[in-house]
Structures are given as C-alpha cells and as structure tokens.
Amino acid sequence: MITVKNLYHSYTNDQAYAVKGISFEISKGEVFGFLGPSGAGKSTTQGILTGLLPLQKGDVEVAGYDMHHRKRDMFNKIGVSFEQSNVYNKLSAIENLEFYKKLFDVNTVDPMKLLELVGLDKVAHKKAGTFSKGMKHRLTFVRSMLNNPELWFLDEPTTGLDPAIARQIIEIVKQKKAEGTTVFLTTHNMNIADELCDRVAFIIDGDIKLIDSPRNLKLQFGEKLVVVDHIVNDQKIQDKFSLINKEDLDKLNTIIQTGRIEMMHTKEATLEEIFIKVTGRGLE
Amino acid sequence: MKKLWTTFVKDVKLSYTGLYFYIEVGMAVIFMLIMLFVVPENFDQTQTYYVYVDQSLSVPFDESQLASESTVVERFDSRSDLEEALTDKRSAIGIHLKEVDGKFTYEMVLQGYESDSMKALIKAGIEGEFMSAMPGYVDQTSVETLEVQSERMSDREAVLPVYLVLNVGFMGLFVIAAYVFLDKEEGVIKAFAVTPVHVWHYLVSKIMIMALMGVVTSLIVTIALVGFKINYLLFLGLVLSFNVFGSTLGLLITSFFDNMTKAMGALFFSIFVMMFASLAYFMPSFNPIWLKFLPSYPMIFSFRELLLENGNTGYMVQNIFLFFGLSAILFAYTNLRFKKTLTV
Ligand SMILES: Nc1ncnc2c1ncn2[C@@H]1O[C@H](COP(=O)(O)OP(=O)(O)OP(=O)(O)O)[C@@H](O)[C@H]1O
Ligand SMILES: [Mg+2]
Numbered sequence: 001m002i003t004v005k006n007l008y009h010s011y012t013n014d015q016a017y018a019v020k021g022i023s024f025e026i027s028k029g030e031v032f033g034f035l036g037p038s039g040a041g042k043s044t045t046q047g048i049l050t051g052l053l054p055l056q057k058g059d060v061e062v063a064g065y066d067m068h069h070r071k072r073d074m075f076n077k078i079g080v081s082f083e084q085s086n087v088y089n090k091l092s093a094i095e096n097l098e099f100y101k102k103l104f105d106v107n108t109v110d111p112m113k114l115l116e117l118v119g120l121d122k123v124a125h126k127k128a129g130t131f132s133k134g135m136k137h138r139l140t141f142v143r144s145m146l147n148n149p150e151l152w153f154l155d156e157p158t159t160g161l162d163p164a165i166a167r168q169i170i171e172i173v174k175q176k177k178a179e180g181t182t183v184f185l186t187t188h189n190m191n192i193a194d195e196l197c198d199r200v201a202f203i204i205d206g207d208i209k210l211i212d213s214p215r216n217l218k219l220q221f222g223e224k225l226v227v228v229d230h231i232v233n234d235q236k237i238q239d240k241f242s243l244i245n246k247e248d249l250d251k252l253n254t255i256i257q258t259g260r261i262e263m264m265h266t267k268e269a270t271l272e273e274i275f276i277k278v279t280g281r282g283l284e
Numbered sequence: 285m286k287k288l289w290t291t292f293v294k295d296v297k298l299s300y301t302g303l304y305f306y307i308e309v310g311m312a313v314i315f316m317l318i319m320l321f322v323v324p325e326n327f328d329q330t331q332t333y334y335v336y337v338d339q340s341l342s343v344p345f346d347e348s349q350l351a352s353e354s355t356v357v358e359r360f361d362s363r364s365d366l367e368e369a370l371t372d373k374r375s376a377i378g379i380h381l382k383e384v385d386g387k388f389t390y391e392m393v394l395q396g397y398e399s400d401s402m403k404a405l406i407k408a409g410i411e412g413e414f415m416s417a418m419p420g421y422v423d424q425t426s427v428e429t430l431e432v433q434s435e436r437m438s439d440r441e442a443v444l445p446v447y448l449v450l451n452v453g454f455m456g457l458f459v460i461a462a463y464v465f466l467d468k469e470e471g472v473i474k475a476f477a478v479t480p481v482h483v484w485h486y487l488v489s490k491i492m493i494m495a496l497m498g499v500v501t502s503l504i505v506t507i508a509l510v511g512f513k514i515n516y517l518l519f520l521g522l523v524l525s526f527n528v529f530g531s532t533l534g535l536l537i538t539s540f541f542d543n544m545t546k547a548m549g550a551l552f553f554s555i556f557v558m559m560f561a562s563l564a565y566f567m568p569s570f571n572p573i574w575l576k577f578l579p580s581y582p583m584i585f586s587f588r589e590l591l592l593e594n595g596n597t598g599y600m601v602q603n604i605f606l607f608f609g610l611s612a613i614l615f616a617y618t619n620l621r622f623k624k625t626l627t628v
Contacts, residue, residue: 052474085471088298099294
C-alpha cells in the first residue's frame, strides 16, 4: 500500500534534513505505527505521503500512485486525520462533514452516522467554533472516514483526549482494521501503538532506528521481570527480578523459600521501555 | 464544476458570517452616504481666465477690469502660450481678444468639458462684464474646443470611477489575501487538499466570492449616485473583469508569502502604486507616459467613459477583454505557484 525508498526532506531546501533517507513498506491491511519523540519527523513523513509537502528526494508510492506524479483522484482512496484539528469554525459539525462529503467521487458515509460514532450527534447543528478541543478533534477524526478510505493516515489520533474518548477512537480503529483498512498511525503513545499496530517503526532525528512487530521487539529486547511484594522485618517491600539474570534468579529463589510473599506477578517490558533501550532516548 | 460550486457555496456561507463582508459593505455604504450628503454635487471654484490680446487690437485693454471675487485673470503674450497654459490648467478658460475688419471681437478657447449651458454662461460673463462695453464691439464670437468628444460630469460623479477602481480592483488584494491566510492559519486548506479537488477549485472559488462582493458593493454605490442612466451590462463587464484581475493579482502576491504580516508590505505597495493613476484622472496636467501602463489607468478611464453620456463603448469592451485575458495569464501562473506552496 505504501512504499518509501530513501526519502529525504528539508524545510529549508538545504542539507538540514528533517527526514534523512528513510525507507519502509506497508502492506495492504496492515496497521503501521510510526513512533518517535517530538520533532522526530513523523508529521513531516506523513505530510509527504499525503501530498501536503512536496516530494524532494527519494521515491514514494502511495495506494498505487507514484508521488512524483501525483494525481488528485488518489484522495478518493485516502483518509487523513490531522494532529491539529482543522475544521471550519463557522460551520456546524454536520455542515463541515456535508461539505467535504460532496468533494469525493466515491460512495461516502452518512455524516450523521459518523457523528453518532464519536458522540457528536447531539451537537451536530452547533457551530464547530463553540466546540471543546476534544470535540473538534473527534470531528477532524471522523471527517477522515467520510470516503471509507482504503488507506487511513492518523496523526496522533488520541493525543490530548480524555481516556474514555481515546478508548472510543481506539475501538473505531480496531474495527476498521478488522474490515481490512490499511492504517498509517503516527504517535508517541506506545501503549496505543502496542495495542493497535502490526508493526512499528522507531524514528528519531529523521532516521528510522528499527522496524518490527511489537511482539518480536518484546521477545528480542524485553527481559521478563518478576515483581514480588514481600515482608521483611515487618515491612512491606517490592522487588523486581529479571528472569534472565542468574543473580536475580537466586535471590528470587531465596525469597520464595524463606520469605513471606504477599503478591507476585510477571511483568513484560513495555514498548516504551524497549524504545528507550533501543534509542537511548525517552519519548517526550 | 460540481466541486467548484460546492466550494463556492461554502465560501459564501463563511464570508457572510465573517468580518470582511461587513467591512466591504460598510465601506460602500459609508462612501455612498458621504457622497450623497456631505459632498456637494459640484465643488465651488473660482474661475480663471487666460487672456491673449491680439496685435490687431487698437483700443487699450486692462485685464483688471475683468477680475472680481470669483475670477482670476492672467495675460499671455501669444496664442500658443495661452493654449499651452490651458492644457496645464484644465479648469481655466481662454479668451483671445482681437479686431476683425476694424471690429472688436473675441474668441473663447475652451477645454472641451464645458457644457453648452456653461459656454453660454461664460459668454454672458465675458460680455456682461466688459466686452460689450468696448467701443465698436460686434458679436462675432467663435468657439474652439480642444477635445472634441468631451462632456462634463458632476464632481460627485467624477469621484465614482476612483472609488470603483479602489473597491473593485484593489481592496480585493487585501481581502483575498486575508481569506487565504485565514484558511492557512486554521489549517482547513490542508483538510481540503487531501480530498480529490484541484488547487484551482480553491482559488477560483475565492475569486468568485470576491467578484460577488465587488458587484454587490459597487452596485449599491453606483445606483445611489447615478441611478439608472448608465449601461449596467457594461458596468457588470467592467466590474467583473477588473475584480477578477485584482483578485488574481492578490493571489499571486499571496503565493510569495506565508503570513499576512509578511504579505502586507507588498500588498500595500501595489495599491499605493496603482493609485497614482487617480492623479492623472484628477489632475490631467500630470500625465507621464509610465502611468498609462498601470492597470489602474485604463480601469479609471473606463469607468469614466461609462459615466459619460456618450462614452466610448469600444474602449470599455476592449478593456473588459484585456483584463479577462491578463487575469487568465496571471491565474495560470498563480495556480502553478500555489500547487507547490498552498499546503506547505
Ligand atoms: N514548517 C516547518 N518549517 C521548518 N521546520 C519544520 C516545519 N515543520 C517541522 N519542522 C522541523 O522538522 C522536524 C520534524 O518535525 P515533525 O513535525 O515532522 O516532527 P514530529 O515527529 O511530527 O513531532 P511531534 O511529535 O511534535 O508532532 C523538526 O525539527 C521541526 O522543527
Ligand atoms: Mg507531529
């Protein structure tokens, strides 16, 4: 669905690249996570893939279209949700969707159904300008679903939303995934990436450090830990023990045989911990 | 076409809920009210007479006899000096005093804008004030007009072409730039750009909304000031072609900048230069050749022709085509530029 080869991009048209020769492929029906800290080049890459930024150097094919020779009708197949909500403040929620709906040449979804999906149906006729940040974000999000896109770009779809709404959005993406939609998901929320993505790419300073499935990454980089709550000298303490480290295993054995254990569970390394381990950097 | 219409309808909705529409209409109404109730139909002016006394005159002539509160008299040494002075001061009237066959007479040298009633007035004025008192005066008056096809408009009407050019041609430069930058700021251009529409859909819709506003506001003012005595089909042609040209120029300038503050200088400068043409219009003596190459020059003079009773239709139609043609060329280039820069 997407093929990127040696993609470079400079906002200043010089050697100061925001994206430095990245390559990756996304196959049909895949949910691909693009993960990285702020300023890594995630939005820049999405901008080039969606034709909002010019393709300066490298080769990009999106939904069967060579981005060196863009054709406007490719957007019948593509949906794009933006990091910053961008709706017409002076139009109502439903007017916003009705307007965009008419710009497509393919079958579209009933705007009211979309509003229902994210709980905006009750304010359908209110001006978007009166909406809260989260409401505008949801409107921006469902607008990208109008044309039932085969390929769906989501830039930070849950950032800044309250957990309940974020959950709603995640469920919608899962549903679309089940229907076979290919998703390019940009985020710095590792939990969401972990839950949704078939594969993730770690990007830092415009460079992709690795691409793999969350499962493989955990097998490869994550050491399993055992977390033990036990009582020593009438005091409750918590210890973590690695299951690969010999010393840790011995200690754990001792506690099991002689100590007073209150609670014990295994813990997987999170994608976030792996990210830090691989890149030496946090996500914020 | 369907997509263009959809976009245009959306832009209409947005603009009549927006500020700029009301600024434009408000300005039109204020201008109209000022013209109707504050500005007199004709400005009061003292009359300047330029006099040349022919060698043939045998009686002495004292120009101070002619001077009064509302008249200024200046004497010249030759007919050509007089005519030259007249072309420099378009409000002056020339008088050539001479004797023909021993009889004292005079010739009025006029600018061409004087109406018949004015000519009669001038004549009566000259004769009443002193000519008839001269010995041996016989009425053998002949009138020479420098500009054959010329009528006089009221001062109120005379301001209208400048207003129309400003409103239709150049206010739009600012407003259309403001619209584009507003869309950029709100990010809605990006949302629009990821739908199967073309950049030209976006641009043409903006030009159409400007044209709509231009037609509405200029109609309000023009009907109020001159009523229905002009050809409104030509009016529409002029307003539309000039407006489209102005909007396209505004878009082209906009395409070079990424925010309103940066674009402001260039926009203001263009309007400033364009307005030089109004100098030539109000002060015919100021008429350097480069002025004629400003787009505003033919715009102002086309509107002038439109207001004249026997205006030059050919000139107007020619300009309508000229400006639509220029707009098409500008637009092609602007579209090319925006394809690369609109969403960056
Ligand atoms: N319009 C622009 N002009 C100049 N530089 C830009 C522009 N947009 C982004 N950059 C720079 O390009 C680099 C990558 O930015 P980008 O927006 O792609 O990061 P991101 O990974 O999406 O970050 P975030 O998580 O904050 O959204 C950054 O160094 C940023 O400063
Ligand atoms: Mg970003």
